[in-house]
Amino acid sequence: MNRSPLSRRNFLKAAGVTGAGLTVGACRNASAVPAEATRAAAPPTPTREPKPTEVAMADHNAMATPAESAAAAPAAQTETAWEEMDRMHEEGVKIFLDGIDPTNGFWGTPLEYTEENGVKIFELTCQEIDWEVEPGKPVAAMAYNGIVPGPEIRVTEGDTVRVIVHNEMNQSTSIHWHGVIVPNNQDGVPYITQPPIKPGETYTYEFTTRNSGSHMYHSHHNALEQVSKGLIGAFIIEPADKSNEPEVSGDYTLVLNDVGIGLTLNGKSFPYTQPIIAKLNDTIRIRYMNEGIQIHPMHLHGLEQLVIFKDGWPVPQPYYCDTLNVAPGERYDVLVKCHTPGAWAFHCHILSHAESAHGMFGIVTAVVVQE
Amino acid sequence: MNRSPLSRRNFLKAAGVTGAGLTVGACRNASAVPAEATRAAAPPTPTREPKPTEVAMADHNAMATPAESAAAAPAAQTETAWEEMDRMHEEGVKIFLDGIDPTNGFWGTPLEYTEENGVKIFELTCQEIDWEVEPGKPVAAMAYNGIVPGPEIRVTEGDTVRVIVHNEMNQSTSIHWHGVIVPNNQDGVPYITQPPIKPGETYTYEFTTRNSGSHMYHSHHNALEQVSKGLIGAFIIEPADKSNEPEVSGDYTLVLNDVGIGLTLNGKSFPYTQPIIAKLNDTIRIRYMNEGIQIHPMHLHGLEQLVIFKDGWPVPQPYYCDTLNVAPGERYDVLVKCHTPGAWAFHCHILSHAESAHGMFGIVTAVVVQE
């Protein structure tokens, strides 16, 4: 992964480079709001400004119909309704833009390991924790090493990997290496390939990696609860022979989830997701991993996606799309050539997973292409 | 698009050409109902004939179990139950067949434009309207130029397009050109690439088209409501070089939707959808566009589909199927060779999107191949 630091100033330059660009706050682009706007806007009735967290915590899945409810209200009230809706939309985008911090470890800093006789040794601790899908609003979660998703494990094809799992939860667990070819007794299915790892126990997996690709690790015990609440992570095996690997300036893993901790992208809900930052004409790689129980057709604005791998296997012939349907358990690797500058919305196109009357939320982020 | 007029007589000839064919009404095909039908049918208990609109407005999503409820009833009542079910099924099909009118503008008459200094200028007006998913039953909708979906915009790769948007609704809006490569400030995401278009305002988009294909335009503000209620339309960019375009006798766009105005195909629910009419051995092109929030696996009876484009991009190698799963935000172009005459059912294969105990409804139509 090769990411250049991005100052706040540079980010805004990138996002706003194309003209109207970002209109954070109440500013308006004169040409974008022409004079023929004929309807006199009533001055907004004073209403309490909703705080960001209030907005974000609202029931995003309920399909509000402000226009309908407003229809029965007096005119001034009607104005208030849509203006409040707009303000909530704007507030979310502001939080998103203000929260950009490319120096944090959001984008899959791989888990550190020790090495012993050529074996790479990782440690994972399972805990029941409170996880902030958004700041200040903890939800009951289950985590590897205290984060959701768990830390990315990244090794090279042929590596022998040992993973020591500590179960500090109040229920048993196990880990399945989803997509990774392993001996049967390392496959992680309680009562079929191993006993469950009971509360307080430690269990060790060990296998030599054979198939490169974007894989996952996750619980395979009481999995509807444990996976949906966060016992998930990326397990990436880089090929031993990298001559066929695409050259990219950034490599981003997007772990998608839905029930349990809610609609999230790498454990966070918009506006608390982090954007992907790239330079003009960069090619970036995105690895989708669906750990949820619903499909997530991922739509990137403005920049086409070239699908190169499915479930870690190369597709026979790469193909282009702008919306890629990722089903539970699937992974896809795509390349994106950043040929046009600006801030490109990037979200699940099941609209109830991405926007409510209170603004965008859930599985939404952006690819920001700096000039 | 090249469609020949179809008289009622010719349609029936086409549909009934293969033998048993269409059995509209109560007629029976003797060979199809053999003598070994041994169970004496009790004369139907007189029941009120449900009117078409009553049938169609019933709660299609509720899974009725007439057999079960009938089980507790006396025999004559039981007969009534299934006979009434059959009558409702038949009624829907009759309405569908009677409603065929190939001269109406259902199939995507492109929006007219003016031209100024080489720029094609389109106008779209957003309004909250009542929309008849079926005749006489208006639902609350949001429309471009008064129709759902909005008018098809069809241009040629390289065209510069200006779209003037008038917002006559009681809430702000914006338009995203889904799949179309545009400069960032024309991308239609409020507070990221433009301010929202407020009630009463007019806003102008302008861009030069670069990538041909079957694209879409739709709201990107409060989109769960606005898109599901109808602020959607096809945006088709024909390639500048048409030498690789397939030769077809008809080109049909199917915009799919689900929540909001309900399960619809081009804004209508069966039996008020319109069939595709083709001649024997014609090749037709179908462009699927999913503007809903659910998948719609589209199944065509009797005629295979050759997938040639996904999201406007050519697939590396076309492939055949009979059921094509279209996810929200996706578009697919397929070719259908009409090699066998008759009326071929064509529907979403999520059965709750296509049929209830009251008969077929929702995302259902037919391809009628005339000999």
Next chain:
Amino acid sequence: MNRSPLSRRNFLKAAGVTGAGLTVGACRNASAVPAEATRAAAPPTPTREPKPTEVAMADHNAMATPAESAAAAPAAQTETAWEEMDRMHEEGVKIFLDGIDPTNGFWGTPLEYTEENGVKIFELTCQEIDWEVEPGKPVAAMAYNGIVPGPEIRVTEGDTVRVIVHNEMNQSTSIHWHGVIVPNNQDGVPYITQPPIKPGETYTYEFTTRNSGSHMYHSHHNALEQVSKGLIGAFIIEPADKSNEPEVSGDYTLVLNDVGIGLTLNGKSFPYTQPIIAKLNDTIRIRYMNEGIQIHPMHLHGLEQLVIFKDGWPVPQPYYCDTLNVAPGERYDVLVKCHTPGAWAFHCHILSHAESAHGMFGIVTAVVVQE
């Protein structure tokens, strides 16, 4: 299909071959439960051992959160909760393993036919029955010839097929030959291509098969109820020229269903589904058929799937995956090279279709590779 008999002893040898292997019952693998398990497990509070049927009949779709409910309980109760959960998980796996009987007709014994003047004649009788998705727990179903799914019909491309349908149900029906190219009047859509087959009637379909592949037959009348309750079956047309057919040691059809009789694989819910038994280095063929109304992304552990056909049509270039998303109405044929011995879990990766706090259920089975 070519399956060798498998004794109980041989099965366990196969499943346990790789080391820790199967740990049926309470046995533990010493190396798998290391000494560093530091938390003293409280002795389990005596609780009533749930009977297998109780476990299996629990509401699997409700997402239980035993950890949460346990949090409010005293410590001993908490231990009881997870131990009971584990016991239920184990119980299901035991039932699955004990139930293996490769001599039964689970895997699609084709329907017998008579032959008359070169026509293959099949008979199907539609009945409302009680069907045991699991032993002792009948659900209201609709069946062809008394089983769900109905018997597999397997013919060869070019065969002329006559199917005589007897409707012994309390409602009308019809049969659509999903994916099979037929004359329009044999397509099975009431009031469009035929009258419905009324209660007590017999109806005859006849057509010459033209397109080989993994197809289906199912009701096309009141289909949401009739299909979801079981009027479904595989219709497999083997190619006349078998020179391009893959050589396989086993050929398994997996009919998936969800609403109606519930989440099932060939009409059964785990642990009452049957595993696929193969020998090391065998190549097997799996034909997925989704007759439900939800997607089922099928994940096979440890062994990659090579997709070779979609809807009976060869894919232009076979591709590998470990999770294959099968949408309603779709069929896929895949090849699996059994390169690693052991019992490999094989399930829908929508976790709510495969596991609850009470253990695995629904669309779950295993591929058991014997050394």
